[in-house]
Amino acid sequence: MIFEMTERECRDLLGRTSLGRLACSQDNQPYVIPIYFAFDFDYAYSVSTLGQKIEWMRANPKVCVEVDEIADRSDWRSVVVLGTYQELTEPQYADERSHARSLLEKRSLWWQNALGERQLKSETELIQTTFFRIHVDSMTGLRATAESR
Amino acid sequence: MIFEMTERECRDLLGRTSLGRLACSQDNQPYVIPIYFAFDFDYAYSVSTLGQKIEWMRANPKVCVEVDEIADRSDWRSVVVLGTYQELTEPQYADERSHARSLLEKRSLWWQNALGERQLKSETELIQTTFFRIHVDSMTGLRATAESR
Numbered sequence: 487m488i489f490e491m492t493e494r495e496c497r498d499l500l501g502r503t504s505l506g507r508l509a510c511s512q513d514n515q516p517y518v519i520p521i522y523f524a525f526d527f528d529y530a531y532s533v534s535t536l537g538q539k540i541e542w543m544r545a546n547p548k549v550c551v552e553v554d555e556i557a558d559r560s561d562w563r564s565v566v567v568l569g570t571y572q573e574l575t576e577p578q579y580a581d582e583r584s585h586a587r588s589l590l591e592k593r594s595l596w597w598q599n600a601l602g603e604r605q606l607k608s609e610t611e612l613i614q615t616t617f618f619r620i621h622v623d624s625m626t627g628l629r630a631t632a633e634s635r
Numbered sequence: 636m637i638f639e640m641t642e643r644e645c646r647d648l649l650g651r652t653s654l655g656r657l658a659c660s661q662d663n664q665p666y667v668i669p670i671y672f673a674f675d676f677d678y679a680y681s682v683s684t685l686g687q688k689i690e691w692m693r694a695n696p697k698v699c700v701e702v703d704e705i706a707d708r709s710d711w712r713s714v715v716v717l718g719t720y721q722e723l724t725e726p727q728y729a730d731e732r733s734h735a736r737s738l739l740e741k742r743s744l745w746w747q748n749a750l751g752e753r754q755l756k757s758e759t760e761l762i763q764t765t766f767f768r769i770h771v772d773s774m775t776g777l778r779a780t781a782e783s784r
Contacts, residue, residue, distance in 0.1 A: 507701060509658040509665035516658035516665045518701040520713055552656060552667040564669055 491627030496565045499553060499627065500525040504593055506553040508532075508620075510542040510571070517542060521551070524589035529619040530569070531586040540573075540616055547571035551620055563629035569620040579617075586617045640776030645714045648702060648776065649674040653742050655702040657681075657769075659691040659720070666691060670700070673738035678768040679716070680735040689722075689765055696720035698769055712778035718769040728766075735766045 491499070508521040519539060523530040530551055534540055543549060547570050554564035574583040640648070657670040668688060672679040679700055683689055692698060696719050703713035723732040 505705065507656045507658075507667055509656075509660075509667035509699070511658075511660040511663045511665040514660045514663060514695050515697045515717065516660040516667070516699045517715070517717070518656055518658035518665070518667050518699045519715060520701070520703055520705065520711075546663050548664045550658070550665045550667045552669070554669055556654065556669065562669075566666070566668060568664065568666070 488628055488630045491563065491565065491629050496625045496627040499563060499565050503553040506551050509550040510539055511546055512542045524593050526589055528622045531589050531619045533586065533590055533615050533617045535615055543571040549620055560630055560632035563627060565625055565627040567625045568623050570623055572619050572621060574617040574619060583617045586619060637777055637779045640712065640778050645774045645776040648712060648714050652702040655700050658699040659688055660695055661691045673742050675738055677771045680738050680768045682735065682739055682764050682766045684764055692720040700769055709779055709781035712776060714774055714776040716774045717772050719772055721768050721770060723766040723768060732766045735768060
């Protein structure tokens with residue numbers, strides 16, 4: 487049986503998940519990559535090195551984040567968020583940036599994100615990171631369970 | 636250490652993976668959902684019930700498929716495919732459609748796909764399915780290992 491998830495169930499899944507997939511789009515060509523994030527209220531916070539994804543999201547802030555827990559074909563749930571990219575580099579976002587850093591450090595996600603990127607730097611070179619957050623504009627979720635069949 | 640994957644390594648990962656994430660886009664709003672697929676030569680074959688994803692891909696066939704194997708932050712690989720949606724419903728695609736069915740049945744993926752969709756039907760109602768394939772236009776992959784550090 488497949489059920490629509492309530493908003494509460496969607497938020498619970500976002501809250502306990504740290505790995506999702508982030509899709510952005512340029513000239514209607516979508517692009518999707520794994521992302522580590524920390525969900526807090528209406529935002530998914532993350533950090534990244536500069537690269538195609540950041541450039542695309544700067545040009546077009548409409549994004550989509552998908553998270554799921556898939557055990558097997560009869561036991562899974564998936565939440566899809568339509569959202570808006572907001573970069574936290576400018577001085578006026580200092581508070582949000584340190585909030586993002588704190589959330590991500592708490593989950594030990596900072597280092598993964600900085601590494602999990604296309605721009606490969608030598609170990610001695612400074613890795614420039616960009617903090618950003620995705621505002622949740624809408625979310626939908628589906629869950630399947632075998633129990634009620 | 637992070638390495639670019641060779642095309643062979645990318646194809647190997649696509650070949651042994653059946654769960655990926657498919658992104659499509661409409662008016663530059665990306666949308667990403669889990670997808671079960673079977674990779675064969677330059678195509679990822681799948682099946683779906685009608686729904687937002689099919690409608691969007693009919694309107695804009697530019698898509699992106701991402702597959703990954705993520706063990707932890709220092710042991711992961713991810714392949715991103717930019718591709719083109721091709722629906723296999725018309726009579727001239729009968730061969731491709733039965734090829735898709737055969738590939739998907741071999742991997743027992745048919746039923747998951749038909750169920751894993753937004754359009755919820757009653758058990759007595761016929762579930763209309765749409766076979767399609769994604770042509771691989773380009774692919775890139777990254778892998779991380781702790782060993783070479």
